[in-house]
Amino acid sequence: APVPEPALQVAVATEVIPLAKPPVRKLAKELGIDLRGLTGSGEGGVITRDDVQHAANGVAPSPAGAQ
Amino acid sequence: AAKPTPEQVIAGLRATSEGGADLVQLLTPEGERVDSPEFDRYVTDIDGARLRSLFRDMTLVRRFDREANALQRQGQLGIWVPLLGQEAAQIGAGRALRPMDMAFPSYREHGVAWCRNVSPQDLLGIFRCSDHSGWDPVAARFHPYTIVIGNQVLNAAGYAMGQRFDGHVGDDDGEATICFFGDGATSQGDVHEGFVWAAVYDAPLVFFCQNNQWAISEPTERQSRLPLYQRAQGYGFPGIRVDGNDVLACLAVTRWALDECRTGNGPMLIEAFTYRMDAHTTTDDPTRYRLSDELEAWKLKDPIERVRAYLSRNGLADNDFFEEIAAEADNFAAEIRDFCV
Amino acid sequence: AAKPTPEQVIAGLRATSEGGADLVQLLTPEGERVDSPEFDRYVTDIDGARLRSLFRDMTLVRRFDREANALQRQGQLGIWVPLLGQEAAQIGAGRALRPMDMAFPSYREHGVAWCRNVSPQDLLGIFRCSDHSGWDPVAARFHPYTIVIGNQVLNAAGYAMGQRFDGHVGDDDGEATICFFGDGATSQGDVHEGFVWAAVYDAPLVFFCQNNQWAISEPTERQSRLPLYQRAQGYGFPGIRVDGNDVLACLAVTRWALDECRTGNGPMLIEAFTYRMDAHTTTDDPTRYRLSDELEAWKLKDPIERVRAYLSRNGLADNDFFEEIAAEADNFAAEIRDFCV
Amino acid sequence: APQLTIGKALNHALRAAMEADPKVLIMGEDVGKLGGVFRITDGLQKDFGEHRVLDTPLAESGIIGTAIGLAVRGFRPVCEIQFDGFVFPGFDQIVSQLAKLHFRSQGKVKVPIVVRIPFGGGIGAVEHHSESPESLFSHTAGLRLVSCSNPVDAYWMLQQAIRCDDPVLFFEPKKLYHTGSLKETVDPTASPDPLFASRVLRSGTAATLVTYGPSVRVCLDAAIAAAEEGTSLEVIDLRTLSPLDLEPVFESVRKTGRLIAVSEAPSESSLTSEIAARVQQECFYSLEAPVLRVTGFDTPYPPTKLEEYYLPDLDRVLHTVDRALTW
Amino acid sequence: APQLTIGKALNHALRAAMEADPKVLIMGEDVGKLGGVFRITDGLQKDFGEHRVLDTPLAESGIIGTAIGLAVRGFRPVCEIQFDGFVFPGFDQIVSQLAKLHFRSQGKVKVPIVVRIPFGGGIGAVEHHSESPESLFSHTAGLRLVSCSNPVDAYWMLQQAIRCDDPVLFFEPKKLYHTGSLKETVDPTASPDPLFASRVLRSGTAATLVTYGPSVRVCLDAAIAAAEEGTSLEVIDLRTLSPLDLEPVFESVRKTGRLIAVSEAPSESSLTSEIAARVQQECFYSLEAPVLRVTGFDTPYPPTKLEEYYLPDLDRVLHTVDRALTW
Numbered sequence A: 001a002p003v004p005e006p007a008l009q010v011a012v013a014t015e016v017i018p019l020a021k022p023p024v025r026k027l028a029k030e031l032g033i034d035l036r037g038l039t040g041s042g043e044g045g046v047i048t049r050d051d052v053q054h055a056a057n058g059v060a061p062s063p064a065g066a067q
Numbered sequence B, C: 001a002a003k004p005t006p007e008q009v010i011a012g013l014r015a016t017s018e019g020g021a022d023l024v025q026l027l028t029p030e031g032e033r034v035d036s037p038e039f040d041r042y043v044t045d046i047d048g049a050r051l052r053s054l055f056r057d058m059t060l061v062r063r064f065d066r067e068a069n070a071l072q073r074q075g076q077l078g079i080w081v082p083l084l085g086q087e088a089a090q091i092g093a094g095r096a097l098r099p100m101d102m103a104f105p106s107y108r109e110h111g112v113a114w115c116r117n118v119s120p121q122d123l124l125g126i127f128r129c130s131d132h133s134g135w136d137p138v139a140a141r142f143h144p145y146t147i148v149i150g151n152q153v154l155n156a157a158g159y160a161m162g163q164r165f166d167g168h169v170g171d172d173d174g175e176a177t178i179c180f181f182g183d184g185a186t187s188q189g190d191v192h193e194g195f196v197w198a199a200v201y202d203a204p205l206v207f208f209c210q211n212n213q214w215a216i217s218e219p220t221e222r223q224s225r226l227p228l229y230q231r232a233q234g235y236g237f238p239g240i241r242v243d244g245n246d247v248l249a250c251l252a253v254t255r256w257a258l259d260e261c262r263t264g265n266g267p268m269l270i271e272a273f274t275y276r277m278d279a280h281t282t283t284d285d286p287t288r289y290r291l292s293d294e295l296e297a298w299k300l301k302d303p304i305e306r307v308r309a310y311l312s313r314n315g316l317a318d319n320d321f322f323e324e325i326a327a328e329a330d331n332f333a334a335e336i337r338d339f340c341v
Numbered sequence D, E: 001a002p003q004l005t006i007g008k009a010l011n012h013a014l015r016a017a018m019e020a021d022p023k024v025l026i027m028g029e030d031v032g033k034l035g036g037v038f039r040i041t042d043g044l045q046k047d048f049g050e051h052r053v054l055d056t057p058l059a060e061s062g063i064i065g066t067a068i069g070l071a072v073r074g075f076r077p078v079c080e081i082q083f084d085g086f087v088f089p090g091f092d093q094i095v096s097q098l099a100k101l102h103f104r105s106q107g108k109v110k111v112p113i114v115v116r117i118p119f120g121g122g123i124g125a126v127e128h129h130s131e132s133p134e135s136l137f138s139h140t141a142g143l144r145l146v147s148c149s150n151p152v153d154a155y156w157m158l159q160q161a162i163r164c165d166d167p168v169l170f171f172e173p174k175k176l177y178h179t180g181s182l183k184e185t186v187d188p189t190a191s192p193d194p195l196f197a198s199r200v201l202r203s204g205t206a207a208t209l210v211t212y213g214p215s216v217r218v219c220l221d222a223a224i225a226a227a228e229e230g231t232s233l234e235v236i237d238l239r240t241l242s243p244l245d246l247e248p249v250f251e252s253v254r255k256t257g258r259l260i261a262v263s264e265a266p267s268e269s270s271l272t273s274e275i276a277a278r279v280q281q282e283c284f285y286s287l288e289a290p291v292l293r294v295t296g297f298d299t300p301y302p303p304t305k306l307e308e309y310y311l312p313d314l315d316r317v318l319h320t321v322d323r324a325l326t327w
């Protein structure tokens, strides 16, 4: 799929920003992943590197690996 | 009963008085020369030509002031700080300076700037809001205008200490510094500290207070019980009150004070008793706080008119001279206008 | 020649002088009563009992001071600011106050604190570094110690203005304020501004300057050409110099000044001419900057000894009395020590 | 209820406070007959007398220092500093006494003083008349700082500040004093918002603008302009600068993911630095872009011919919004 | 080359500067016979005379204000402010004149003044003797600020500051003045690092500590303690506080992903806020945790019986490192 203009669309479209630390956002950007589509496996629903990596690999993140 | 009576206070301080018994005056408002055994000798060189020159200084400076005021009204300047009425104090003090002396102005000393050869164009930058100070203060020996009330007094004290540390004080060829501030400024801590420092370091500094009777809307009673020149008493250096509308007296007294300083007897305080004939600045409205009577009374003491009267009465200047100066003033004003518009 | 001669300066300012011709003194260093047509009437109530009481005040306060100094040396206090030598100035001034009067100290006024019933324990918190001020300044009518030199002078001027605005000034029942500061403090802008405000608002404020000859290592010549009480001349209120080692004179002069203030003639400046017999604080080393001769000269003018001499000579106190006070002082010191250790 | 400018609202507030409490005094340079150089105290000396509206000697340390003494005596002085740049001679009394007396005396001495400071640029004045010194005071523990941006707040916040038992520095957006277009109906019978609380002025979704005082108008205008181009901006008026009330800002950032802090003051070690520092910590996982700032430059305030380049304006704010959106 | 404490190194630096340039003056309270309350000017009046080492009247506005005049006259005054808390009476001259004259005069007036300020706590002193006012000056455009943390820097930085044509506020970690264990060999023939540059004191990989002045020791000690537990910390000494030299900090954060800024000053609107604000912007995508701060509290400086709870110490720094590592 073509990479969307992530920042603009995300900001306008969501009510609550998907939680992720900046380097993870960067990774998502680089891999063309829209964080809105992900469920964070980190504490409090934070999206982790693994979550992004798995999404990029087309694999669902394992809840067990969250902690 | 320690407190002076209200009458004493008013006699000492207020605008409508003549400035009190201690006032040094060489030229009355009517243009009559008054003898002064003490100060005559400081103006023995002021012959007809030199007095005409002082007249010219004051006239041109006033014309500059009025032109700038008009330019402000027309939107060419952001603000103007009029000197109207203070020409004698500033030209008298300014012309007493020697080239190597240093001057620290507040923000109203356009007449002193003129004497330091600061061009009106360079000076106007501040009021056109295009710079904070347009001249070379080192070359002109005229510090940038200082707006924060009192600050420059300490800076001047330091400079004068430096003149002494450099060994440039002690005889007739010595250097001196002059510092200008207003009646309102005398309340500021910095002015006091300037007095303390200058006294302790024997600094060759003339404190020149133009008491123009008003600090914006506040009369001198809001700052002091006693005439301001008496402030010096508490510090151990002389204070003197001069008729600030008498250019000859201002010249004489400032020369005396500068001489005392350059020979090592500084500091000195001069209170030039004068009047701010216009508003504080072009944004001010003096009708809110003072009566026009007061202004009318002071018009009779106009600093320029008394010199005109003296020159005429003594045959030192004829009509041609006055017309010539008027024409020069017109040209000068036109130049300034051209520059701004 | 405007400048005073070095001799004049030194005669006026320096430690080893007697304080000059203007010094008000009621009790000589030898304990002899000097008549004063002007000030005797302010101490007519000081009979034997009352003088013994002043002696007791000074003795206990000195003992407190010495104990605190020792406690600091033993590590029980972080720092101590000795008052040694200034007992007469502080007890004289402190005992002149009425309950409704207000006092603004600097940081050395332990003797005044004593008169305001601030307990030594409450006072020591600052020096034990466990609080910044331990007493209730509102209840005691004794403001927190002020360390930033000069600040309290303006605060005191404001308070005194408030006494006037409240209508509590104007007759013998009026209130007054006293403000303590040192010789060094006179250079600060805030002290000047305090003079200006108090003068302009006719504030019932006694400026009480303890000239203990030193501002840490700097002698009074570093601050002024003239004796400090003369500073008042420039503001239009009276200045007076009192022998700061003479508790009777300090009491009389302060009562006079407070009375002038409460009846509406404030402000007033008192310079108490005294001597800091110990270091500036326990962290200071005065041997670096002053000769022990000076201290020896001042020991002859000890504020407590002259009262002891007067009491003895006039049969107003016997040995029992002095022993009793000594014992009380010992107990007092022990209490303080117990509290700290 | 009257329609008032900010300047008039402040004047009404002073009058109301003086009527409500005889201990309230006004002190400053030219506050009497002249009514202050901005006329904020207009008419008050005439109606309340010279002992309640004091034309003081010309010295700011004196104004603050004597106000402290008056406060210790039981008065509630409201001091006017004529212009922002002239607060500095009074800085020592503010920092060493005003801010510390309550703490020093373990709460026994109260100093309920309000120091009114007209601040900020945009009036074409000479040097020292356009400064924004608020960050110096927000760094100083022991002071409360507030700033109003509209007539209703001006009216209420000033009265609340005067009633507060702590010292309050009250920053007034001088360039808006007499702006007729900002006039609002001020209803003296209404009940005001709390003094020490921020307020969301406009809600939005794409990014948040947080600001105070004179820059509030700039941010609101920017939000309107952005809306026209389809970008929805949230605008928060801090109102209280110390203590800061950042909860509404955090909440907003958790929603928008982007924050731009706007102020006329130089950025270095400032309130906007503090906001950025706090938000990046509190909203770390929500930030889609770093907190950005639009401020005056780190130079002395320029000659006012240049001030339009110095002050945050619509273009700089919108440009920075774009940077945040495309980070 | 001698082994010197920071205090002695400063004394040697002053002597060297006075020998090198007859225009260098020393001014302040008690700087003459006493040699200053910390003895930093010890012996200088004896050797250079009363006209080069001036025991001034007791007023800080006077000290700064006359130093400015002396500088305009061509001197290079080095002013000593006795303690941090006493700089405030001189604040106006610093902010309104010292910081602005060069700018105001379009570069024609130079004011090469150094204001030495012993700062910070930890000496068990009474009120006003333990403050950290540097952020107030870093917010003020037109000033340069530096702070030394060791004898070699003390020796060179002070001389460099005196040679600088701009005004420099020189913050000295007073509690370390006479710490014998910090003695270093100061070689007057060596060539110093540039004045306005930060320095990485210790390199590490897990997180970065950035600090200045007295807290440098605390951070170095923390790094040593952390190393023992296997955590590698990088430590940066800012040295220059204005202008900040943050490039080395950015570089470090890009490597470690975590930054803790440490200072004794209250955090609100401070230098550490500024560092956090700048780093979160410049290193946004590198931050594994928000920039955290360990600072004094936002209260007036407490009675010194409590100062150990107020000042950043090893435990608070390490605890904050843990928070950053586990964010």
Ligand SMILES: Cc1ncc(C[n+]2csc(CCOP(=O)(O)OP(=O)(O)O)c2C)c(N)n1
Binding pocket: B108, B147, B148, B149, B181, B182, B183, B184, B185, B186, B212, B214, B215, B216, B276, B280, D029, D058, D060, D082, D086, D089
């Ligand atoms: C520290 C400071 N406070 C306030 C002002 C605002 N102000 C400008 S001029 C002035 C009155 C000055 O009166 P005075 O010293 O008599 O001088 P004049 O203007 O009459 O020449 C005031 C209050 C200022 N410039 N600086």
Ligand SMILES: Cc1ncc(C[n+]2csc(CCOP(=O)(O)OP(=O)(O)O)c2C)c(N)n1
Binding pocket: C108, C147, C148, C149, C181, C182, C183, C184, C185, C186, C212, C214, C215, C216, C276, C280, E029, E058, E060, E082, E086, E089
């Ligand atoms: C504004 C300020 N500057 C410097 C100091 C440091 N200091 C404390 S006491 C002192 C000397 C004060 O001398 P003086 O006023 O004569 O009072 P004394 O200590 O002799 O009673 C100095 C310089 C201070 N406390 N406050």
Ligand SMILES: [Mg+2]
Binding pocket: B189, B190, C189, C190, D061, D089, E061, E089
């Ligand atoms: Mg001052």
Ligand SMILES: [Mg+2]
Binding pocket: B182, B183, B184, B210, B211, B212, B213, B214, B215, B216
């Ligand atoms: Mg005037």
Ligand SMILES: [Mg+2]
Binding pocket: C182, C183, C184, C210, C211, C212, C213, C214, C215, C216
């Ligand atoms: Mg003393």
